[in-house]
Amino acid sequence: MPSAARALPAATRPPCAGLWDTPMVQVNGDVTVCCLDEHLENKIGNVNVTPLADLWTGEVIERWRRAHVEGRFADSGPYCTRCNWRSAGGLSPERVAAWRAGVSRA
Numbered sequence: 001m002p003s004a005a006r007a008l009p010a011a012t013r014p015p016c017a018g019l020w021d022t023p024m025v026q027v028n029g030d031v032t033v034c035c036l037d038e039h040l041e042n043k044i045g046n047v048n049v050t051p052l053a054d055l056w057t058g059e060v061i062e063r064w065r066r067a068h069v070e071g072r073f074a075d076s077g078p079y080c081t082r083c084n085w086r087s088a089g090g091l092s093p094e095r096v097a098a099w100r101a102g103v104s105r106a
């Protein structure tokens with residue numbers, strides 16, 4: 001499990017691609033942001049209640065994405081806050097720009 005001691009300073013940490021690329025659906029339908037979150041600290045809902053597409057574009061995860069993009073990792077979801085992000089990798093500047101463009105059109 002990632003620890004706070006391993007988390008990088010915001011200035012050297014990119015947004016994590018996991019928040020865009022790796023929805024994780026548990027056997028009971030609970031959804032979290034990536035496979036590291038085995039205790040569902042970053043749970044965003046349940047597919048038996050809300051379609052996955054709606055959860056993955058919902059207010060909570062979009063708020064956490066914005067926090068990642070702005071380097072505000074303390075606001076980026078309880079588990080992301082102390083994660084080292086390296087398993088999912090960083091989101092490229094091109095993808096950040098595309099996400100920002102999509103958000104600004106919404």
Ligand code: SF4
Nearest residue numbers: 016018019034080083
């Ligand atoms: S920062 Fe860590 S916990 Fe958050 S989505 Fe990325 S890999 Fe998962």
